[in-house]
Amino acid sequence: MSPLQIHNTLSNKKELFTPINGKTVKIYACGPTVYDLSHLGHARSAITWDMVVRYLRFSGYDVIFTRNITDIDDKIINRAKELGIRPEQVAREYTFGYWRDMKALNIGLPDFEPRATEYLSQMIAFIDQLIKAGHAYASEGDVYFDVSSFKEYGKLKKQRLEDMLVGARDLAVSQQDLQERKKSPLDFALWKGAAAGETGWQTPWGFGRPGWHLECSTMIADVLGDTIDIHGGGEDLVFPHNENEIAQSEALHKKPLARYWMHNGMVNIDAEKMSKSLGNFKTIQDLLQTYSPDTIRLFILQTHYRSPLEFTAESLQAVKNGLQRLIRAANGVSQDDAEKLASQMQVAESAFTKEELRKVGAAFAEAMDNDFNTAEAVAVLYGLADQINTTAEIEKRLSHIYALQLYAGVLGLTLEDTSQNLDSATSQEIMSLVLQIRQEARAKKDYATSDLIRNKLGALGINVMDTAGNGAAWERS
RNA sequence: GGCGGCAUAGCCAAGUGGUAAGGCAGAGGUCUGCAAAACCUUUAUCCCCCAGUUCGAAUCUGGGUGCCGCCUCCA
The missing domain is CATH 1.20.120.640 (Anticodon-binding domain of a subclass of class I aminoacyl-tRNA synthetases)
Incomplete structure (x- = not known):
């Protein structure tokens, strides 16, 4: 087996890669929240993990790759309100859009692709266990993870609790009512209460919906097990998302969630991060109008996956x-x-x-x-x-x-030669040109040439029909 | 304010101690009826600045400057 080295966010160093169990490699990557079209940033992330999976398989590993889809979330609900449709419809539309874009980019299918809404019972059970273990508490219909109960909180981001508290202070001021329900500003929601009539599920703590971080912890435990080999995601997910995943899973299982944490760099436009909130994103659909899937992939792979990529x-x-x-x-x-x-x-x-x-x-x-x-x-x-x-x-x-x-x-490049694929407008032009040349031959009474053209086209399944005064027409027979 | 990262030719981008990969663009040439493609040659005495360690640094250390990310939803 090859001496593969992987940069681990946990240690902030390159480490020799050794799977837990022989040749089997379990990988989980955070997928998209489906509330809008996928953009180049999603493409970079997906292409990165696709490349990792392909290379590991090429190297002889048996890879089990799981990538989730977040299909219930505040952003989806807000989008649904804007559009005047149900959140499920928003999630479904953009889930299909994501699949379409991933397929177009030649990204392999994950072995498992769990969706948050399929995991409600497991997530509720997960919360229940966390509460019983003293790591979480219910508060006015919400349930929060008690950060102070997990001593290693901050180990991925490598930030001390005290420093994070300073940072959280501004937020605490701006969201006073929310903060009053928490023991600490750093505590994060496992479950968010919702009003009747909103999208939600009934639980022992009330009606509501899951916090974002919970699904990943739950799915990993269910699909892959307590400890996986590689956990991947965008650099922007290190904190709080991945940190919170670690807190939830490791507090409950008392085992490392993942041995290697990998994070891909961001795509920048004008030296700024491409993101939905900044509105400076290029959708995959738009890019595919101008550039081939191979072009987009090579553009992404010519830069190391951890470096920022300037678009x-x-x-x-x-x-x-x-x-x-x-x-x-x-x-x-x-x-x-x-x-x-x-x-x-x-x-x-x-x-x-x-x-x-x-x-x-x-x-x-x-x-x-x-x-x-x-x-x-x-x-x-x-x-x-x-x-x-x-x-x-x-x-x-x-x-x-x-x-x-x-x-x-x-690397996932097809190197497919599409240079000779013609669109129908171009085909029309070419036929027009051929028939023009044939017409000139006929005008010179060069019937050998004009017949050659008609016979050759006929053999290709194209009928040429001379008319009295309007040149020749053609059709596929 | 806290934490982390980055600064390499016109542009994109590898390179973490041994004397600057690769791609694009540019220049000259070969081939060709003319093009295209392909090929050959060429393009950073130097890697943001200053100081230091070392026989030797783009690569290590210290100090600057600039840019970015995270700390709030985000791939």
Whole structure:
């Protein structure tokens, strides 16, 4: 097994990755709250975990990957009010939207994808256990986690309780009535009371809905177990979300929630974080109008997952241009090669075992083993493209094409050549051009040429029909 | 105010002690009827500034400056 190193937010260091149980790796990543269209920030997060899962599987691990969907939340309820529809409808619409976008971006399906509304009974049981264990208390229809009961609170964010209290003071002033129900401003809601008629569920503590952090703790315990190998999420979730997950789960189970905590960096626009609240986001749907899924993925993977990623149209265009070279190389530069490629992939696969490609594989693995350094891994892909383009030896070309496709695939890049896919407007123009050339041949009484065109088109399933005075019309037969 | 992170060429971006990957853009060239593609050459004596440690630092230490994130919903 490879000597994979992973940066762990808990220790703030790179650590050698060793799974709890042999080759099995249990991963949980925080998914979206479905109240609006997904944007590039969601894409970065999803692509990051997709890349991690793909590489771990490529390295020989059996990965169990779980990603949740938060489908009940204040933001969803507020959105529903704005739109005048039920929260369930909002959640359903944007859940489908998320799935559509993830599929478009070639992101693999998680092995489990629990939704918060499927976990009410488990969440209620979780709260009940926390109360019985003295880690939570009910207060006027709400239930709060007692932060003072969990000594390690703040270990992920690495902030002392006293310092956090200072920070929480302003909030306490602005939300006086809320704070009066809590023992400490740092205590967070496990359950929020709701008025009758609002969306909610009945519990021993009253009618209401779950706090946001609770679902992740509950789902992890239910789907994967008390301690998982890797927990992933956006950097902005470190505090309070992930910190609170740790508090809930570890207070109850007395075991570490996750051994490795991984966090992806934010996407910035004009040096500011892309976020819903700032309104400066680019939706995945919008981006896909202009850029291919591979372009978006390569744009994200050319930066290390923990670094901030600056979004500009220029850099996305630059990636698009660079990707062209990889695609051309991966699909054979000439038509000849493309045809041979299909029939000789077997040859390529056997040639792939040769020594020179071992070095390429080692370079790729070395990059990825270093905390998933995809920027370096991408450089390996470009190196392969150079090799392909500078040799005329067919066997070497094929084996390197095989390697390029293989490693690109580990990064989730398809390198699919869509350069010859024509839209219908373009097809119309081309037919118009062909028929114009044919018309000029007929005008010169060059019937050999005009008949050749008509017969060839006929063989392609296109009927050409000459008219008396309006040139020729065509249709698919 | 507290905590954390970042500063590398025109742009994007790797590199955490051994003498600056890769991509884009630019320049020159080869090939070509002309293009395109592809290929070759070229583009940071230097990695925000100052001081220090070291035989040796973009990489370590200290001090500045600037930017960002979290502390409130957020991938």
